[in-house]
Amino acid sequence: MELGIGIGWRPEIAAEVEALSGIDWVEAVAENLCADHLPDSLVRLRERGVTVVPHGVALGLGGADRPDPDRLAGLAARAGLLGAPLVTEHIAFVRAGGPLTASPRLEAGHLLPVPRTWDALDVLCENVRIAQDSLPVPLALENIAALITWPGEELTEGQFLAELVERTGVRLLIDVANLHTNHVNLGQDPAKALDELPVEAIAYVHVAGGVEKNGVWHDTHAHPVSEPVLEVLAELRSRVDPPGVLLERDDAFPPGAELAGELDAIRATLREAAPSTDAGPDRAAPRQAVPSADPGPDRGTAPAPDGTAGGEARTAAPAPVSAATRDRTAVAQTSLLSALVAGTPAPEGFDHRRLRVQSRALAAKRADVVAKVAPELPEILGDGYRSAFLAYAGSRPMSGGYRRDALDFAEHVLIAGGPADPAARRRLTYWWQDRSGSRPPRRTTRLVRAARAVLVGK
Numbered sequence: 140m141e142l143g144i145g146i147g148w149r150p151e152i153a154a155e156v157e158a159l160s161g162i163d164w165v166e167a168v169a170e171n172l173c174a175d176h177l178p179d180s181l182v183r184l185r186e187r188g189v190t191v192v193p194h195g196v197a198l199g200l201g202g203a204d205r206p207d208p209d210r211l212a213g214l215a216a217r218a219g220l221l222g223a224p225l226v227t228e229h230i231a232f233v234r235a236g237g238p239l240t241a242s243p244r245l246e247a248g249h250l251l252p253v254p255r256t257w258d259a260l261d262v263l264c265e266n267v268r269i270a271q272d273s274l275p276v277p278l279a280l281e282n283i284a285a286l287i288t289w290p291g292e293e294l295t296e297g298q299f300l301a302e303l304v305e306r307t308g309v310r311l312l313i314d315v316a317n318l319h320t321n322h323v324n325l326g327q328d329p330a331k332a333l334d335e336l337p338v339e340a341i342a343y344v345h346v347a348g349g350v351e352k353n354g355v356w357h358d359t360h361a362h363p364v365s366e367p368v369l370e371v372l373a374e375l376r377s378r379v380d381p382p383g384v385l386l387e388r389d390d391a392f393p394p395g396a397e398l399a400g401e402l403d404a405i406r407a408t409l410r411e412a413a414p415s416t417d418a419g420p421d422r423a424a425p426r427q428a429v430p431s432a433d434p435g436p437d438r439g440t441a442p443a444p445d446g447t448a449g450g451e452a453r454t455a456a457p458a459p460v461s462a463a464t465r466d467r468t469a470v471a472q473t474s475l476l477s478a479l480v481a482g483t484p485a486p487e488g489f490d491h492r493r494l495r496v497q498s499r500a501l502a503a504k505r506a507d508v509v510a511k512v513a514p515e516l517p518e519i520l521g522d523g524y525r526s527a528f529l530a531y532a533g534s535r536p537m538s539g540g541y542r543r544d545a546l547d548f549a550e551h552v553l554i555a556g557g558p559a560d561p562a563a564r565r566r567l568t569y570w571w572q573d574r575s576g577s578r579p580p581r582r583t584t585r586l587v588r589a590a591r592a593v594l595v596g597k
Contacts, residue, residue, distance in 0.1 A: 140224050140382065141382050141383070142163060142164045142190060142192075142343050142382050142383025142385075143163030143164060143383060144161060144162065144163055144164075144383075144384055144385075144402060144405065144406060145162060145163055145164040145165055145166060145190075145192075145343075145383060145384070145385040145386070146159065146162055146165055146166075146385060146386045146387075146388075146398065146402065147165065147166050147167075147194075147385060147386065147387040147388060147389070148165040148166065148167045148180070148181065148184070148191070149167075149168075149388070149389065149392070150171075150178065150180075151392050152388070152392045152395075152398070153178065153180035154180070154395075155392075155394070155395035155398060156180070156184075156398075157180060157183060157184065158395055159395060159398065159399055159402070160399075161402070162189065162402075163189070163190065163383075164189055164190035164191070164192065164383065164385070165181075165184060165189060165190075165191055165192070165385075166191070166192045166193075166194045166227075166385055166387075167181065167191055167192070167193060167194065167221075168193075168194055168195075168196060169193035169194060169195040169196070169213070169214050169217045169226070170195065170196055170197050170213075172193065172217050172220075174213055174216040174217055174220065175216070175220065177220060177221070181221075185221070185222070190223070190224065191221045191222075191223060192221075192223050192224070192225060192226070192227060193214065193217045193218055193221055193223055193226050193227075194226075194227045194228075195210075195214050195226065195227065195228040195229075196228075196229065196233075196250070197210060197233060198210055198211070198214070198228050198229075198233075198270065199231065199232050199233040199234055200228055200229070200230070200231075200263060200266045200267055200270060200280070201229075201230055201231050201232040201252075201253035201259065201262070201263050201266070202232035202233065202234060202235065202262075202266075202468075202472065203232075203235070203239055203262060203465050203466075203468040203469035203472055204234075204237065204239065204465075204469070205265075205266060205269055206266050206269050206270050206273070208273070211269075211270060211273040211274065212273070214226055214228075214274065215273060215274050215275055218274065218275055218276050219275060223276060224276060224277075225276050225277045225278065225279055225310065225342060226274055226276055226277075226278055226279075227278070227279045227280070227281060227312045227342070228270070228278065228279075228280055228281070229250050229280065229281045229283055230253060230263065230280050230281065230282060230283060230300075230303070231250035231251055231252065231253065231283045232247075232251050232253055232472050232476075233246065233247050233248075233249070233250060233251065234246045234247060234476075235247075235469065235472040235473040235475075235476040235477075236473045236476070236477075237469075239465060239466060239469035240466075240469050240470055240473045242473060242477075243536075243538060244538050245473065245476045245477060245480060245481070245536050245537070245538065246536070246537040246538060246539065246540070247476055247479070247480065247501065247537075248501060248504060248505055248508065248537050248541065248544075249500075249501055249504055250283045251283075251285075251472075251475070251476070251479075252283060252285040252287065252288070252289070253289075253472075254289035254291070254292055254471065255289070255292040255293060255294040255295070255296065255298075255299045256289070256291065256292060256293045256294070257293060257294075258464050258467055258468055259468060260294070260299060260302055260303065260306075261460050261464055262460055262464060262465060262468050263303065264303060264306045264307050264457070265457070265459065265460045267280070267303070267307045267309050268307055268457070271307065271308075271309065277310060277342075278309055278310065279309065279310035279311060279312045279342035279343070280303070280309055280310070280311060280312060281311075281312035281313075281314055281317075281345065282296065282300065282311075282312075282313060282314055282317050282318070283314070283317055284314070284316070284317040284320035284321060284324075284349075284356075284358035285320070285321055285324065285325060286324055286355065286493055286496055286497045286500065287489060287490065287493045287494060287497050288325050288490075289471075289475075289488075289489075290487070290488025290489060291488065295327075295331070295332070295335060296321070296327060296332045296335075296336075297331065297332040297333070297334065297335025297336040298335055300332075300335075300336040300337070301335060301336055301337050304336075304337050304340045305337075306457070309340075310340055310341070310342035311336065311337070311340045311341050311342060312341075312342055312343055312344070312345060313336070313341050313344050313345070313375065313381075314344070314345035314346075314347070315329070315344060315345065315346055315368055315371040315372045315375060316345065316346060316347040316348070316349060316358055316364070316368045316371075316387075317345075317358060318332055318333075318371050319349075319356070319365075319367050319368045319371050320349060320356045320357075320358045322371075323351065323354075323355070323356035324355055324356055329371045329374060330374055333374055333375055333378055338375070338378050338379040339379065341379060341381050341382070342382060342383070343381060343382055343383030343384065343385060344372070344375065344381045344383065344384045344385065345385055345387050346364055346368060346369075346372055346384060346385065346386050346387065346405055347360045347364065347368070347386070347387040347388070348360065348361070348362035348363045348364045348365060348368070348388070349362055349365070349368075350362045355496060357500070359389075359390065359391075360387050360388055360389035360390060361388070361389060361390035361391040362391070363393075363397070363401060364386070364401050364404065364405070369404060369405070369408045372384070372405065372408050372409070372412070373408050373411070373412035374412075376408070376409050376412035376413060377412050377413075377414060380413070384405055384409065386398070386401055386402055386405060390507075471486070474486045475489070477536075478494060478498075479494065479497055479498045479501055480498070480501060480502075480532075480536040480537065481534075481536045482533065482534070502529050502532040502533065503529070505528070505532050505537060505541070505544060506524075506525055506528040506529060506532065508541045509528065509541055509544055509545045509548065510524070512541045512542055512545055513542070513545035513549075515566075515570050516528075516545060516548070516549065516567075516570075519558070519563050519566050519567050519570065520552070520558055520563065520567075521563075523558070527552060527557070528548055531548050531551050531552075535547065535548075535551065546571065546574060546575055549567055549570065549571045550571060550575070552567065553567060553568060553571060
């Protein structure tokens with residue numbers, strides 16, 4: 140299936156997306172959609188024949204734990220509701236701790252890189268196979284941007300992705316902005332990565348903007364697409380004609396005319412980078428279609444050892460990943476995430492300066508997202524909201540979602556005696572009580588209150 144040119148659908152720009160001409164498809168963040176009801180804007184787009192692809196951000200397929208069945212069921216339900224031809228997720232871990240390490244569960248609230256090691260690859264591949272078996276449509280996975288690298292990596296990004304595809308048959312969602320980010324931050328050559336990865340496995344491509352600060356590229360999705368990112372897109376197009384290309388924008392949304400201009404720049408880049416048909420052999424591979432929603436019994440199978448496609452040549456299922464491998468992965472990921480969100484010592488071999496940059500970025504993202512999911516908090520706390528939240532985040536790792544984080548932060552402020560203004564404190568108290576579902580008082584408390592009432596009555 141050819142997707143064409145698309146744009147990331149977000150509620151904040153729903154009207155602008157509907158008004159854009161030449162849009163073949165959109166992508167929506169899966170976790171932002173109800174499993175049984177679509178926003179009116181997406182209903183209208185689907186009625187016009189616009190394909191909608193759900194894009195997951197919370198599975199954490201690169202984590203040490205096996206994928207959560209409830210999260211997989213939710214992603215599958217959204218794919219069914221949308222009639223999507225495929226679903227997408229990330230090659231990342233997003234949480235750590237828990238039973239495998241007998242430690243508190245930690246949430247990153249962000250996509251973190253998995254080490255490019257054989258252990259991590261074994262865990263990822265098994266998790267991907269579990270996900271493929273649980274989803275009604277094919278799965279494609281996205282390469283992520285990173286501020287940090289793991290010590291002792293054994294594979295390049297391109298080699299890691301090629302092994303993943305060979306073992307699982309999963310499709311790839313290649314983000315050219317992330318390749319550029321890793322070039323600036325980690326010194327990794329985008330052209331080399333494109334040379335090594337199986338471009339014929341690409342389902343579609345992401346293009347997004349970012350900004351460079353103090354020598355670090357931040358993949359913000361809140362800035363215009365830069366020329367270097369378009370250059371990486373051109374490198375990719377010189378190798379393969381991707382089934383789909385999508386513009387992502389997640390914040391600081393511009394007017395529709397600016398979005399249209401960025402889409403035009405993407406179209407022009409693809410057109411100009413296409414190999415000439417009369418220039419003889421070139422590096423461009425044949426266009427590979429996105430698998431249909433009903434691809435038959437071979438869905439999710441890796442190429443056979445002799446290079447033929449399909450699963451019939453496979454004589455046995457892969458051996459399960461050992462408990463020891465998952466345990467090692469769990470310890471390493473928990474150690475890193477704890478250093479980033481709980482202030483524990485940095486694991487050996489990591490760049491301490493980069494860890495501090497990543498830690499500050501995670502805290503800042505938490506503050507921004509909590510302000511969006513609970514806009515009453517910055518309204519009540521005013522200018523003091525951000526500094527108060529960053530101080531809280533420095534000592535309180537996120538253990539649940541962002542809504543839980545908002546409640547925990549409000550409770551923390553109240554316990555500490557804030558806000559100083561009595562009216563603001565009352566508003567915050569009422570806000571917290573209204574949303575926390577406070578448990579009813581225990582029997583002992585009720586008896587004490589009853590005794591007090593009797594004494595007051597006398």
